[in-house]
Amino acid sequence: MNILQTKGYDELSQKAAEFIISKVRQNPEIKLGLATGGTPQGLYDKLIHDHKQNFTSYQKVTTFNLDEYVGLEKDHPNSYHFFMKKTLFDHIDIEPSNTYIPNGEVEDLDAECLRYEKNIEELGGIDLQILGIGSNGHIGFNEPGTSFQSMTHIVELTQSTREANARFFNKPEDVPTQAITMGIKSIMNAKEIVLLVSGESKKEAIKQLLSEKVTEQFPASILNTHPNVTVIVDEEALPKLE
Ligand code: F6R
Secondary structure (H helix, E strand, O other): OEEEEEOOHHHHHHHHHHHHHHHHHHOOOOEEEEOOOOOOHHHHHHHHHHHHHHOOOOOOOEEEEOEEEOOOOOOOOOOHHHHHHHHOHHHOOOOHHHEEOOOOOOOOHHHHHHHHHHHHHHOOOOOEEEEOOOOOOOEOOEOOOOOOOOOOEEEEOOHHHHHHHHHHOOOHHHOOOEEEEOOHHHHHOOOEEEEEEOOHHHHHHHHHHHOOOOOOOOHHHHHHHOOOEEEEEEOOOOOOOO
16 A cells, blocks of 8 residues: 655645546546545545646546445435536536445335446446545445455445434435445455545544555555555644654
8 A cells, every 4th residue: 555644634635636647647438436425525625626727638538436325316416416517617627427435215126236346347447446434444334344255235324434424414314314325345356546634533443544454344445465555644633754
């Protein structure tokens, strides 16, 4: 794992943006795996800024999001469909038909999981997956105990994840109880991974990740076995090694 330490969140977002932009410029047809949540918002702001300033084009880029809540309509302000439109897609030249997000509104959720996985496969797999991490080590919505062999599947969200995400909802009880998420194996199938880790609340998580102990009780630990991972982490999460 390559570790890139940055001073603060702004520098983390800048480094992540430079990383992604150079990959998009090298391969304009890149398949990007995207995350939602608080951490990548600065990165998405910087991608938008660069698109306007330097005209980096996303016209031929395809994206796959990690996850989506079950039961929220696509235009619900807390759905990840809505989040992606507002924080990135509406502001760059990406083709909406090239942006894939699991559909949490369908009746047959199992069929949706298979369909999503097949989509990824048919388009040649993910070249570069962007990840955040939960303070319990989750990646996507893969909570501790999830099989390392898991593909896209339905999850019951844990109380701690629902509480962590309640900040985006009007009332904590509005947080859905289920989600569709790419599995650990689907994430590990990406050719390259960049993990963003920011803020004090992630201190324990990054420590555990860097301990290199690989266990299903800490889902992100599997990243230690992937051949091409870059971790971009700020000083609040990982104080600078002197
Ligand atoms: C989001 C996702 C989650 C988040 C994680 C960290 O698509 O898959 O695993 O990356 O919960 O969230 P933030 O960045 O809000 O701390």
